[in-house]
Amino acid sequence: MKKKRSILIKPLIVVIDLILIISIIYFVSDKEYFNLSFISYITAFWLFISYYTKYYNVYRYTHVGRLVTLLLSQFFIFSLAYLSYFSVFKEGEIVNKQFLVFALIFCTVSSTKFLIFYVLKKYRSKGRNYRNIVLFGELGSARKLENLFHHKNDLGYRFFGFFSDKVYKSKNYLGALDKGFSYIINNKIDEVYCDPSKVNSGRLIEITKFVEKNELELRILPENKAIYSKDFILEYFGTIPILKPKSLPFEKIETHVIKRVFDILFSFVVCFFMLSWMLPILWVVIKLDSKGTFFFKQKRDGLDGKQFYCYKLRSMRVNSNADKVSACKNDKRITRVGAFLRKTSLDELPQFFNVLLGDMSIVGPRPHINVQTEKYTNEVENYLIRNSIKPGITGLAQVSGYRGEVIKKSDIDNRVRLDIFYIENWSFFLDIKIIAQTCFNFFIKEEKAY
Structure with missing residues (x-):
């Protein structure tokens, strides 16, 4: 919704x-x-x-x-x-x-x-450009919100009522807490308010996940003299204090603009000053080493799960399992030149074309092959959050040692954990740091670079 x-x-x-x-x-x-x-x-x-x-x-x-x-x-x-x-x-x-x-x-x-x-x-x-709201809480908080939005109708809010496990004889009482989720969807609610003193922590977590899944706004009514985490902003609607979760970096338009401009400029420089002379040389070397195409393309998940063709330099012999089985240590499909390309990550260079096309970014979660996406979606919690931004040529997980083959469950868990950390804590300087670390890793032997 x-x-x-x-x-x-x-x-x-x-x-x-x-x-x-x-x-x-x-x-x-x-x-x-x-x-x-x-x-x-x-x-x-x-x-x-x-x-x-x-x-x-x-x-x-x-x-x-x-x-x-x-x-x-x-x-x-x-x-x-x-x-x-x-x-x-x-x-x-x-x-x-x-x-x-x-x-x-x-x-x-x-x-x-x-x-x-x-x-x-x-x-x-005049009743236009309004936002619909409901409350998970109790009668006292509901009255405060109703009075506020009634007397300050220029704020543009419509208060529909509140949900509570305690039954009230009030026109604003909409039912028990567990009935709130279906009501919110059916009545096109925009913002959800919550009184944490009247909702237990388990229910609050459930409400938070529901709000995130349905892309709604969440507001918390703070208790007096309470101390809250740095992830919330204290604001006032009239005299009522409201805790608003801080916006994540990629929820801001300027983040996408800054990142896209940098992607285009950086990729253009790489394509013009490096790929223009390097690709012809690599074409000759790859063709002499084994039969097959110069470029290898493979469908992968992009932004919001949209499929795109990810380009690489072919590092394997032509085989029917390319889209089914990812490379592993001592993989017999990898050619001699391919082993060098994968060791140095030179096989990833064509992905700068993907960046210019807008399918990828320089830095972001690495896109997995489709069979891996289907598998990890069911096995790893919050896996699909990675698809909320464009995939990258390099990423925080890769420079932190979680690249290549997934040998044990903790490998993919840590990769997803770092990808989500990147999404929630992005900054331009973090991108620069990851790019610098990627360049440094080019000159050292990485254990999982195969």
Whole structure:
């Protein structure tokens, strides 16, 4: 079940801001610095700064005070970047109207941000762009939520009621806890609230798994003076404190943009400066060593389980078991040249073409052959979480020693554990570290590189 989400609002606001900034520069500034370099500089820094100030992280429950803080933070840093352009490229020259341009950008963008903020509130108060919610808890918490969303209808929430194993004579009582899951699906609920003081830990885990499986939002009503883990963010809906699970890296659009841009640039460099001369040499060597095609392609699971052809350099003799049995130690199918290619991971080089095509990423969980996917899906808990991002040429599990043949159950368990850790803790610098470790491993003898 897909949750209802206003996914286009944030990108649209970003585009509006950039149009306003560029328009002011065009109509007000001196034409001498309305050029590609200045526009690119301003646009890049605006987006870069907004990412770190979280300028566009404005939600339906965001307080106006938070909005002011975001504006001041964004424009303070942006002013330094804006003025630095003239210091670096204009050698400190005072360009005509440069302060007027900045003042107009500040006033126009700020006014537009407040306008959109209040227009959306007005729009939601009319019963549009709403989100449906239910509570697992008790009558007291239910009344607090109902009163909040009734008096603050501009938040855009519809409170359907609550579930509790304790029976209540209330119009908001929807039934016992175990009836909540089917109700949520049948009534297209978007957010699930939970009072942990009224729900036991086992049930809370069950609710959490259900929410994750159905891609819903989970909110926790904290107990007074409680201390919570770093995996939650404390926010306020009116005077009611709410614990919101932190977004995982790949739930953010910017993560996918950063990763894709890096993938394209890195793969292009590798293809142009390495593969352009290396592949012809390897073609001759492979052809002389054994009969068969130069490239080997095999169907594997990609993002969300979508099948794609994964390309490699052929390292085995042509055989009927290629799609059924993975390589093992002293595998007689591996050719002499193939053994070297697999030892050095050179057989994986064509996967940079997969990256350019968008089927793979430089770093991510390694894609398994289909028979392995079918087997491990039933044997390993949370195995399919690996398919929530694009598979990679290399990954955290591979540089941690869990590559190649799966000999015992702990091998695949640890591989999946590290893949999930990567998904939940991704950062650009983690990718760089994994790539650097992969390059280092090229020069050392890895035990499972066969």
